[in-house]
Amino acid sequence: xxxxxxxxxxxxxxxxxxxxxxxxxxxxxxxxxxxxxxxxxxxxxxxxxxxxxxxxxxxxxxxxxxxxxxxxxxxxxxxxxxxxxxxxxxxxxxxxxxxxxxxxxxxxxxxxxxxxxxxxxxxxxxxxxxxxxxxxxxxxxxxxxxxxxxxxxxxxxxxxxxxxxxxxxxxxxxxxxxxxxxxxxxxxxxxxxxxxxxxxxxxxxxxxxxxxxxxxxxxxxxxxxxxxxxxxxxxxxxxxxxxxxxxxxxxxxxxxxxxxxxxxxxxxxxxxxxxxxxxxxxxxxxxxxxxxxxxxxxxxxxxxxxxxxxxxxxxxxxxxxxxxxxxxxxxxxxxxxxxxxxxxxxxxxxxxxxxxxxxxxxxxxxxxxxxxxxxxxxxxxxxxxxxxxxxxxxxxxxxxxxxxxxxxxxxxxxxxxxxxxxxxxxxxxxxxxxxxxxxxxxxxxxxxxxxxxxxxxxxxxxxxxxxxxxxxxxxxxxx
Amino acid sequence: xxxxxxxxxxxxxxxxxxxxxxxxxxxxxxxxxxxxxxxxxxxxxxxxxxxxxxxxxxxxxxxxxxxxxxxxxxxxxxxxxxxxxxxxxxxxxxxxxxxxxxxxxxxxxxxxxxxxxxxxxxxxxxxxxxxxxxxxxxxxxxxxxxxxxxxxxxxxxxxxxxxxxxxxxxxxxxxxxxxxxxxxxxxxxxxxxxxxxxxxxxxxxxxxxxxxxxxxxxxxxxxxxxxxxxxxxxxxxxxxxxxxxxxxxxxxxxxxxxxxxxxxxxxxxxxxxxxxxxxxxxxxxxxxxxxxxxxxxxxxxxxxxxxxxxxxxxxxxxxxxxxxxxxxxxxxxxxxxxxxxxxxxxxxxxxxxxxxxxxxxxxxxxxxxxxxxxxxxxxxxxxxxxxxxxxxxxxxxxxxxxxxxxxxxxxxx
Numbered sequence: 001x002x003x004x005x006x007x008x009x010x011x012x013x014x015x016x017x018x019x020x021x022x023x024x025x026x027x028x029x030x031x032x033x034x035x036x037x038x039x040x041x042x043x044x045x046x047x048x049x050x051x052x053x054x055x056x057x058x059x060x061x062x063x064x065x066x067x068x069x070x071x072x073x074x075x076x077x078x079x080x081x082x083x084x085x086x087x088x089x090x091x092x093x094x095x096x097x098x099x100x101x102x103x104x105x106x107x108x109x110x111x112x113x114x115x116x117x118x119x120x121x122x123x124x125x126x127x128x129x130x131x132x133x134x135x136x137x138x139x140x141x142x143x144x145x146x147x148x149x150x151x152x153x154x155x156x157x158x159x160x161x162x163x164x165x166x167x168x169x170x171x172x173x174x175x176x177x178x179x180x181x182x183x184x185x186x187x188x189x190x191x192x193x194x195x196x197x198x199x200x201x202x203x204x205x206x207x208x209x210x211x212x213x214x215x216x217x218x219x220x221x222x223x224x225x226x227x228x229x230x231x232x233x234x235x236x237x238x239x240x241x242x243x244x245x246x247x248x249x250x251x252x253x254x255x256x257x258x259x260x261x262x263x264x265x266x267x268x269x270x271x272x273x274x275x276x277x278x279x280x281x282x283x284x285x286x287x288x289x290x291x292x293x294x295x296x297x298x299x300x301x302x303x304x305x306x307x308x309x310x311x312x313x314x315x316x317x318x319x320x321x322x323x324x325x326x327x328x329x330x331x332x333x334x335x336x337x338x339x340x341x342x343x344x345x346x347x348x349x350x351x352x353x354x355x356x357x358x359x360x361x362x363x364x365x366x367x368x369x370x371x372x373x374x375x376x377x378x379x380x381x382x383x384x385x386x387x388x389x390x391x392x393x394x395x396x397x398x399x400x401x402x403x404x405x406x407x408x409x410x411x412x413x414x415x416x417x418x419x420x421x422x423x424x425x426x427x428x429x430x431x432x433x434x435x436x437x438x439x440x441x442x443x444x445x446x447x448x449x450x451x452x453x454x455x456x457x458x459x460x461x462x463x464x465x466x467x468x469x470x471x472x473x474x475x476x477x478x479x
Numbered sequence: 480x481x482x483x484x485x486x487x488x489x490x491x492x493x494x495x496x497x498x499x500x501x502x503x504x505x506x507x508x509x510x511x512x513x514x515x516x517x518x519x520x521x522x523x524x525x526x527x528x529x530x531x532x533x534x535x536x537x538x539x540x541x542x543x544x545x546x547x548x549x550x551x552x553x554x555x556x557x558x559x560x561x562x563x564x565x566x567x568x569x570x571x572x573x574x575x576x577x578x579x580x581x582x583x584x585x586x587x588x589x590x591x592x593x594x595x596x597x598x599x600x601x602x603x604x605x606x607x608x609x610x611x612x613x614x615x616x617x618x619x620x621x622x623x624x625x626x627x628x629x630x631x632x633x634x635x636x637x638x639x640x641x642x643x644x645x646x647x648x649x650x651x652x653x654x655x656x657x658x659x660x661x662x663x664x665x666x667x668x669x670x671x672x673x674x675x676x677x678x679x680x681x682x683x684x685x686x687x688x689x690x691x692x693x694x695x696x697x698x699x700x701x702x703x704x705x706x707x708x709x710x711x712x713x714x715x716x717x718x719x720x721x722x723x724x725x726x727x728x729x730x731x732x733x734x735x736x737x738x739x740x741x742x743x744x745x746x747x748x749x750x751x752x753x754x755x756x757x758x759x760x761x762x763x764x765x766x767x768x769x770x771x772x773x774x775x776x777x778x779x780x781x782x783x784x785x786x787x788x789x790x791x792x793x794x795x796x797x798x799x800x801x802x803x804x805x806x807x808x809x810x811x812x813x814x815x816x817x818x819x820x821x822x823x824x825x826x827x828x829x830x831x832x833x834x835x836x837x838x839x840x841x842x843x844x845x846x847x848x849x850x851x852x853x854x855x856x857x858x859x860x861x862x863x864x865x866x867x868x869x870x871x872x873x874x875x876x877x878x879x880x881x882x883x884x885x886x887x888x889x890x891x892x
Binding site: 010011014015018021022025026028029032033038039041042047050051056112113114115116117119132177181186187188189190301381383384387388390391394395397398401402404405408409410411412413415417420421424 | 485490501505508511525529532542551554641672673708713882885
């Protein structure tokens with residue numbers, strides 16, 4: 001009786017597996033050719049120097065939402081103030097912090113309270129005080145009542161003076177040239193409304209004066225697996241989607257936006273755990289509905305460093321939040337699914353995210369069950385089962401290696417040959433427990449979507465960007 | 480930021496691996512479907528699965544080997560290249576300063592210069608100009624580097640083409656100018672962008688040659704006929720350095736100049752601070768396109784002067800229906816005589832746009848003691864709270880008011 005449905009389901013699984021992996025492969029090829037080869041040549045050091053010397057840049061407001069970031073905030077702000085860019089302001093928004101975040105900022109940057117005639121383009125929770133630094137004229141600090149990360153970003157946006165703004169997490173660190181490289185794209189393309197940069201794990205690196213001075217592979221396998229995950233996400237996935245003008249995610253850790261476009265679309269959505277993805281999807285929707293030419297891009301160049309979770313509990317919470325955020329956003333914009341009005345976004349990108357991202361944990365769990373049951377009942381031969389599982393593992397390793405391979409071409413790559421071997425081994429070991437662990441958490445998150453709407457959860461960090469390094473509570477970016 | 484060798488090979492490896500994997504997975508899916516749903520018992524599903532598995536394992540081994548080998552060799556190569564660059568840079572410097580005869584330069588090497596030698600001289604040529612630069616260029620040409628680069632510019636390989644354009648941009652060889660501007664019609668945007676930058680850099684070093692057939696005129700014609708973004712066109716004009724003034728003057732005088740390029744010319748004139756071109760800019764202050772009106776006022780603000788013929792259009796623009804025109808006009812009004820500017824600016828303090836209020840107050844504060852006094856008066860007594868707040872903020876930013884005093888200003892604290 002169950003033979004026919006099981007056969008069909010097995011076939012669906014096979015096609016699902018083949019389709020997903022071939023899409024990844026396509027993105028990998030496209031990413032390499034369209035982005036790395038071109039970017040490596042067009043955005044050379046010489047051309048960047050020309051840009052600076054001749055004042056061809058657009059000034060940027062850097063928005064840093066902070067909630068209870070006493071450990072890392074001073075180091076982060078210092079690294080931002082040291083960026084190589086001629087005209088920018090840093091706006092730190094303390095979102096009702098309950099720790100010493102404000103006190104540390106006031107002390108470190110000689111902040112003086114001053115009234116501020118800001119625009120009220122976007123409604124936000126009340127602002128308590130606005131401060132300006134006496135030592136750094138381009139630093140503004142806002143102390144406001146708690147309203148969430150999106151609300152803090154909106155408050156910063158109300159104060160931003162420049163045509164472009166960068167949303168940067170308070171626990172992340174930007175490469176010295178990151179803003180310059182990202183703004184260059186806005187100079188070249190008037191239709192560009194947002195650019196997402198590459199995020200790389202900071203764990204294992206040596207940081208001095210807010211800069212990564214030496215890169216080394218983290219010691220724990222848990223962190224090494226995440227190095228691979230970030231490489232897969234940024235060097236293949238985002239690059240591919242960007243090439244097809246269907247990029248749906250710009251990491252909250254670092255993205256550069258055209259201020260007027262974001263204001264036109266209504267700013268960041270308050271009450272979601274995925275304000276970064278939600279904004280990007282809304283920007284697409286907004287401009288497609290208006291019929292106005294626009295572009296949203298990923299660039300492999302501007303690099304932001306972030307500390308990835310070092311323990312399973314934090315990792316679980318992070319992935320749970322990411323997956324809920326993805327589901328929340330897709331559900332909120334469900335009218336885009338297979339809607340030809342939204343072009344390739346509605347017909348390809350959004351369906352992909354529904355089928356291969358949001359529903360993937362359910363498919364994967366059911367796949368494990370079916371193959372297990374099939375093998376146990378004799379419906380599927382054990383030999384076939386083993387071969388198929390092995391194929392899935394090898395194919396996954398192949399994709400991981402291709403993504404990690406792109407990293408080899410970066411001048412700031414993991415320098416030791418041993419690190420490259422570790423990445424090869426990590427691509428194999430991650431299939432033994434790590435992936436299944438994450439699949440289970442994402443399955444749980446799928447079920448929790450209606451019950452935990454907008455809940456972030458505490459994150460435990462080591463504080464690599466900080467002056468000192470005790471425990472802190474921060475939110476981690478989505479890769 | 481990125482290593483530029485091996486990436487094309489890596490892309491090829493990726494294509495090859497996944498081309499084969501696509502076939503294998505496709506065959507597996509079809510054979511599975513045939514075997515299971517049509518009941519064809521002897522479909523070789525397991526055989527195909529095994530073959531797919533073997534090919535994937537082989538691909539993984541190949542890729543792993545490639546990456547390890549690349550990592551190892553590129554580490555050695557990078558180190559060696561840096562050493563070579565240092566050595567060659569020293570030789571080129573000696574040559575540029577005429578300490579070494581050109582024929583001794585490539586001593587011990589073949590007539591064709593090694594890669595490190597070319598890289599070193601190209602880096603030098605970015606900073607060394609005039610006679611020393613010409614001497615280096617002559618040696619490059621003597622070794623056939625110009626011909627090699629020009630051949631690569633026409634290459635079918637994107638990487639080779641982009642590398643050659645970049646090198647020509649650094650070398651600024653006059654003999655490459657026409658080849659570069661011909662690339663402005665290339666279908667690939669990245670080629671057009673890099674070519675226009677390289678052509679502009681080259682033109683900057685070429686001797687002036689007025690007339691319709693001169694390089695400046697040819698550059699303008701190429702710009703008019705190409706599809707590049709305004710930002711890139713602007714960057715190319717800025718790269719013209721000392722030649723920029725003449726080219727911009729010719730460009731603005733073109734009767735058939737499109738709005739986009741006119742906007743670029745106005746922006747560039749302002750950015751370069753070509754004060755003697757204020758008259759040319761003034762002509763666009765009453766243009767029908769608000770973007771162009773705003774660009775003209777922005778340029779005048781940067782030039783630091785508003786010619787008399789533009790006074791009328793500026794005063795009119797302070798009441799323009801488009802807010803960004805009012806913003807730029809308000810900024811430019813700081814260069815009008817204060818007795819004309821102050822009464823015209825003051826209504827802008829209660830403009831509905833925050834940006835106009837800010838530009839107005841900032842301009843007023845720049846109009847000397849009278850202007851600062853007017854802003855201070857607005858901060859204390861203006862009936863509109865938004866105007867008072869903006870006046871206070873501008874006074875704070877100008878350092879005229881300290882934060883403690885600002886809090887005491889009625890209605891703002």
